[in-house]
Amino acid sequence: MKARYYAGAAALALFAGLAHADGHQPFAVGEGDFNWDSYNEFAEKYDLSGQTVEITGPWTGDEKAKVDKAFSYFTSATGATVNYSGSDSFEQDIVISARSGSAPNLAVFPQPGLAADMASQGLLTPLPEGTADWVRDNYAAGQSWVDLGTYADENGEDQMYGLFYRVDVKSLVWYSPEAFDEAGYDIPETMEELKELTDLIVEEGGTPWCIGLGSGAATGWPATDWVEEMMLRTQSPEDYDAWVANEMKFDDPKVIAAIEEFGAFARNDDYVDGGASAVANTDFRDSPAGLFAIPPDCYMHRQASFIPAFFPEGTVVGEDVDFFYFPAYAEKDLGKPVLGAGTLFAITNPSDAAMAFVEFLKTPIAHELWMAQGGFLTAHAGVNPETYLEDSLKAQGEILLNATTFRFDASDLMPGEIGAGAFWTGMVDYTTGASAEDVAKGIQERWDTIQ
Amino acid sequence: MDNIAGTKSSLTWAVNLSVIFLVVLWLIPTVGLLVSSFRDRDQISASGWWLSPFAVEQNFQAKIPAGEARQDGEFFVIEGNIFSGGEGEVIRFGGARSNPTVAAAGETAELTRDRSLTVQENGDFVYRSPAEISRDPSVYYSTATPPDFSLDNYQTILFSNNMDIAFINTLTVTIPATIIPILIAAFAAYALAWMDFAGRGLLIAMVVGLLVVPLQLALVPLLQFHNSIGIGQSFLGIWMAHTGFGLPLAIYLLRNYMVGLPRDIIESAKVDGATDFQVFTKIVLPLSFPALASFAIFQFLWTWNDLLVAKVFLPSNAESWVMTVKIADDLLGSRGGDWGILASAAFISIAVPLVVFFTMQRYLVRGLLAGSVK
Numbered sequence: 001m002k003a004r005y006y007a008g009a010a011a012l013a014l015f016a017g018l019a020h021a022d023g024h025q026p027f028a029v030g031e032g033d034f035n036w037d038s039y040n041e042f043a044e045k046y047d048l049s050g051q052t053v054e055i056t057g058p059w060t061g062d063e064k065a066k067v068d069k070a071f072s073y074f075t076s077a078t079g080a081t082v083n084y085s086g087s088d089s090f091e092q093d094i095v096i097s098a099r100s101g102s103a104p105n106l107a108v109f110p111q112p113g114l115a116a117d118m119a120s121q122g123l124l125t126p127l128p129e130g131t132a133d134w135v136r137d138n139y140a141a142g143q144s145w146v147d148l149g150t151y152a153d154e155n156g157e158d159q160m161y162g163l164f165y166r167v168d169v170k171s172l173v174w175y176s177p178e179a180f181d182e183a184g185y186d187i188p189e190t191m192e193e194l195k196e197l198t199d200l201i202v203e204e205g206g207t208p209w210c211i212g213l214g215s216g217a218a219t220g221w222p223a224t225d226w227v228e229e230m231m232l233r234t235q236s237p238e239d240y241d242a243w244v245a246n247e248m249k250f251d252d253p254k255v256i257a258a259i260e261e262f263g264a265f266a267r268n269d270d271y272v273d274g275g276a277s278a279v280a281n282t283d284f285r286d287s288p289a290g291l292f293a294i295p296p297d298c299y300m301h302r303q304a305s306f307i308p309a310f311f312p313e314g315t316v317v318g319e320d321v322d323f324f325y326f327p328a329y330a331e332k333d334l335g336k337p338v339l340g341a342g343t344l345f346a347i348t349n350p351s352d353a354a355m356a357f358v359e360f361l362k363t364p365i366a367h368e369l370w371m372a373q374g375g376f377l378t379a380h381a382g383v384n385p386e387t388y389l390e391d392s393l394k395a396q397g398e399i400l401l402n403a404t405t406f407r408f409d410a411s412d413l414m415p416g417e418i419g420a421g422a423f424w425t426g427m428v429d430y431t432t433g434a435s436a437e438d439v440a441k442g443i444q445e446r447w448d449t450i451q
Numbered sequence: 452m453d454n455i456a457g458t459k460s461s462l463t464w465a466v467n468l469s470v471i472f473l474v475v476l477w478l479i480p481t482v483g484l485l486v487s488s489f490r491d492r493d494q495i496s497a498s499g500w501w502l503s504p505f506a507v508e509q510n511f512q513a514k515i516p517a518g519e520a521r522q523d524g525e526f527f528v529i530e531g532n533i534f535s536g537g538e539g540e541v542i543r544f545g546g547a548r549s550n551p552t553v554a555a556a557g558e559t560a561e562l563t564r565d566r567s568l569t570v571q572e573n574g575d576f577v578y579r580s581p582a583e584i585s586r587d588p589s590v591y592y593s594t595a596t597p598p599d600f601s602l603d604n605y606q607t608i609l610f611s612n613n614m615d616i617a618f619i620n621t622l623t624v625t626i627p628a629t630i631i632p633i634l635i636a637a638f639a640a641y642a643l644a645w646m647d648f649a650g651r652g653l654l655i656a657m658v659v660g661l662l663v664v665p666l667q668l669a670l671v672p673l674l675q676f677h678n679s680i681g682i683g684q685s686f687l688g689i690w691m692a693h694t695g696f697g698l699p700l701a702i703y704l705l706r707n708y709m710v711g712l713p714r715d716i717i718e719s720a721k722v723d724g725a726t727d728f729q730v731f732t733k734i735v736l737p738l739s740f741p742a743l744a745s746f747a748i749f750q751f752l753w754t755w756n757d758l759l760v761a762k763v764f765l766p767s768n769a770e771s772w773v774m775t776v777k778i779a780d781d782l783l784g785s786r787g788g789d790w791g792i793l794a795s796a797a798f799i800s801i802a803v804p805l806v807v808f809f810t811m812q813r814y815l816v817r818g819l820l821a822g823s824v825k
Binding site: 089 | 491492493496497510511512547548549550551589591670671672674675677678679683684762763767768769779780781782783
């Protein structure tokens with residue numbers, strides 16, 4: 001044990017000089033609640049001095065700064081340089097660079113659908129053997145993460161391509177504890193209570209919800225999350241999977257019912273800030289601002305765990321704003337379903353260093369290093385939850401780990417033309433007055449044409 | 452006799468008014484962008500830019516410490532000032548978030564649970580409660596916030612890491628990508644305009660045809676080609692790409708201009724024994740200066756503003772980012788929510804093109820007219 005420690009320290013001393021100047025390390029090795037053993041073990045196993053790992057992904061700005069810091073530990077452990085570059089238009093860039101033969105070593109996909117597309121064209125390299133078993137054993141709800149990372153290759157054979165790193169929980173309702181407290185509202189435990197609370201707020205002259213679907217070219221996606229949540233809360237997980245795979249048609253009465261469940265909130269002028277007509281026009285980045293207005297423009301906002309980035313400057317999660325689990329119907333007995341999304345690493349251009357990097361992502365320390373910087377959730381069961389920067393993140397992590405059902409964002413799994421096209425525009429049509437049947441039928445027709 | 456040329460129309464004022472109206476109409480978006488560039492994201496989402504020069508009445512919340520409560524007879528009382536340190540003027544106030552402006556400054560507001568609150572104009576408050584106060588109560592008040600503009604956005608952009616490199620990279624891309632196509636196109640245009648050879652008409656038709664090919668079609672094959680001949684993603688590659696994408700328009704524009712030059716000059720030069728090269732360098736090129744300049748402006752603006760070609764043909768590391776990529780991928784934040792940055796970035800990035808445009812604009816007009824009117 002001691003010898004191992006010395007070896008690790010020696011390796012560190014050797015490569016400390018190689019660490020990038022801009023990736024300065026915020027956490028000293030060996031200090032804090034981190035799982036440094038996994039780091040030392042990893043550092044001992046690999047010596048990749050002089051090699052480089054090129055990574056591209058969707059994280060830019062602040063998130064890029066955090067990534068650079070977390071990945072700088074890979075450099076200090078192995079001596080290989082990590083060049084991470086983020087792009088605002090990652091989805092297009094990665095396709096262009098992979099097709100033209102200038103792909104980076106690793107790519108971080110925000111949507112499994114895109115990774116599956118590229119895998120089927122032979123543009124991805126399967127992960128090292130045994131990764132699937134490892135994920136099954138080490139991730140919470142491991143099998144579902146394996147399934148989400150497994151795609152057919154160009155010959156139609158299933159291979160494991162994607163390793164999930166960073167997860168978003170979507171089933172959250174954000175609220176202002178102060179506003180709730182002053183008005184005497186309790187946090188609803190069931191969907192029935194949530195609906196009662198919604199009515200109560202209206203009765204007392206308030207507006208319960210802020211909903212905004214605007215997002216430039218992607219306008220409509222927040223509504224797809226709503227519909228997915230409603231699917232999980234009204235139908236069985238098997239039905240949800242069948243819907244994603246289009247084995248259950250988009251215009252099935254079950255799907256239409258879920259769309260109408262969403263409509264019950266979004267198409268009621270009394271329920272949403274600005275009235276139903278404002279829903280499609282309000283930018284999703286601006287819509288949570290209503291929670292903080294004095295007097296409040298709304299009391300609740302359903303959005304994924306990333307939304308605090310768009311709260312007004314200086315907002316403290318846990319004090320000024322908090323969240324509760326978007327509850328399920330008590331009467332339907334579907335447990336506590338959780339909807340989520342996540343980013344996955346896939347190999348676009350294999351090299352020794354890239355393979356080593358995949359191994360690095362399996363160590364708890366790789367996850368903890370970003371957890372401690374905030375804005376990061378993981379399904380890795382081996383991490384120390386104490387390293388989460390904020391209690392709120394820890395609570396979100398617990399929602400994730402305690403979910404009876406975890407399902408991935410359906411629109412990210414559907415073919416791009418549906419999940420990033422017809423479904424979005426269909427939801428905009430629906431919130432602006434089209435009927436759920438017509439919208440669902442239209443989406444199904446589009447799906448039929450691409451099959 | 453009203454319609455005699457040279458007499459002043461009595462409707463001049465109508466013309467002037469409509470010109471002013473149109474100019475203002477055209478300027479509104481730009482002015483809005485300019486104003487927004489001095490405000491931060493929260494301000495932009497709180498109020499429109501047209502309200503920004505005025506003081507706005509805004510509601511605020513202040514927490515008052517329950518620990519400072521003292522017993523006064525049968526009441527628990529907290530006294531203090533809601534403005535921490537700073538000065539301010541309370542207009543209205545209240546004790547509940549749902550009704551933050553229930554009373555005017557100086558009045559006493561009755562709150563729930565028999566509590567009462569008095570707030571003076573200068574922020575002094577008295578909070579009375581018949582029962583013990585366990586949690587910090589909140590006081591809500593409205594006050595006029597003066598207009599607030601700052602140069603923070605500009606500072607963020609100008610002094611962010613690697614911005615100097617990005618600026619130099621942009622120049623490195625733009626200047627050769629403007630000069631190379633002009634050089635090639637001028638020769639080609641002369642040949643297509645004044646040299647007789649078989650298939651000239653067909654060549655011109657092809658060039659015109661290439662004008663309508665969208666460059667997006669060529670991105671992947673072109674990059675594949677660059678990779679296979681070893682250029683890869685590099686500055687050389689992007690110069691060639693910009694040259695290729697700019698050439699059809701350049702050749703078309705310059706040929707049409709050159710064809711309109713007086714035949715007599717060129718023929719008399721040839722009679723005097725000038726070669727084609729001499730005619731080109733000594734006569735045609737100097738005469739075509741307006742057309743060359745106007746194309747240079749076009750090409751410069753387009754390569755300066757370009758994001759797509761730069762992302763595809765340059766490596767994706769921070770050292771080879773041009774300004775547009777730097778702004779889009781680094782400064783705008785992970786989900787592009789920083790409108791203020793976007794607005795000020797727009798003004799910073801148009802500074803250089805503006806200089807280029809104003810120094811060369813007289814050629815732009817002449818060049819554009821020259822090709823069309825004969």
